Structures are given as structure tokens and as C-alpha cells.
Amino acid sequence: MKPETYEVSAGPGSQLYGLYVAAIATALGGNLLVRIAERAGWLGPAGRVGLAAVAVVPLIAGAVVFWRWLRRDLDEMVQRIVLEGLAFAFIIYLPIAALLVNLRTAGAWVPRLDPADMLLSPALLVAIGIVLAWRRVQ
């Protein structure tokens, strides 16, 4: 007897990645609003702290969804590809970040790291890592 036809699409993963990028954008938007509010004297210190914290809530929700997706919904090969993508991002990001911090401490010129660089770089590195791992099994 033939099993029912079954096709796994990359849809849920792409949607989740898109949601993650949107959550990062929300966090960055919150950061921007906090800076604007500080310069304009809006909200007060407690309000700005609240806004800064609320802007990160989508990322926390995304982390929960991501964890469930990784543990329950992916088959073993795709799970491995995603984990390799995360490992790639960690391995590349950490030494670069450490180098930039040390160079800045030593007084050398380093590119200015703003919140967008700090938040979007890991997301980009994860995407690159997943693509590299995916190409290896194709």
C-alpha cells in the first residue's frame, strides 16, 4: 500500500524567519522611539524603560515559537541544518564582536556599532549559515 503523498515545504521556516526579522525590526523601532523620546523629553525615564522593554516582547514570543518549532516540527536533517546555521552565526559573530570591542578599548578606529548592526548581523549570519548547510545536503 502506498503512503499518502506528502510534501514538506520550507514555508513554516521562512515564515518564522520573517517573523523573527519583523520582531528584530520592532525592537529596533522601540530603540529609535526611546532615543527620540529621550531627546524630546517625552514619557519620562520610567516610560522610556517600559517602552524599551515592550519593544523586545515580540522577540521573546518568537523565541518560544522557534524553540517549539525546532524541537517538535522539524525532521532530523532540517533540525541539523537550522542548528548548523545557528552555530555558524555564533562562531562568526563572537570573535568579530570581541575583536571590535577590544580594538575600541585599545583606542583604534572601529566602525560604530549601532543597535541595528548588533541585532541584524546575527540574523543575517544565521541565514547565511542555513544556506551553506542546506547547499551541502543538496
Place this chain on the structure above:
Amino acid sequence: MTNRLSELRSSRGWSQGELAAALEVSRQTVNALERGKYDPSLPLAFRIARLFGRSIEDIFSPD
């Protein structure tokens, strides 16, 4: 590692998607297994062997 997955699947007239459904993995995983690009975990290797009624050694062999 080499395997006879493609041969065994063809002998049953199954598509990669149908085999994937039977094994509860993605079609991409079946494709990677058949092309020798991905080695399965032991639980998946047992599921494959059980599905085809063979031993793991009948299906998979080291290079």
C-alpha cells in the same frame, strides 16, 4: 556511507514524497539520504529498515 534507498523505493513504486510520509520526514531528507548527502540517525535507520523489512546492513554500508 552508501545506501540502497533509491533502489528499494523504486521497487515499491513509491515517490520520494510517499517514502517521506511513511518515514515521517521531509521529502528533502529522503532526497539527501538517497544521494548520500546525509547519513540518518540510528532511529531513522531503524525506521527505514523496518519499513522495507530488511536489516540496516542490507540497506546501508560504509564507503
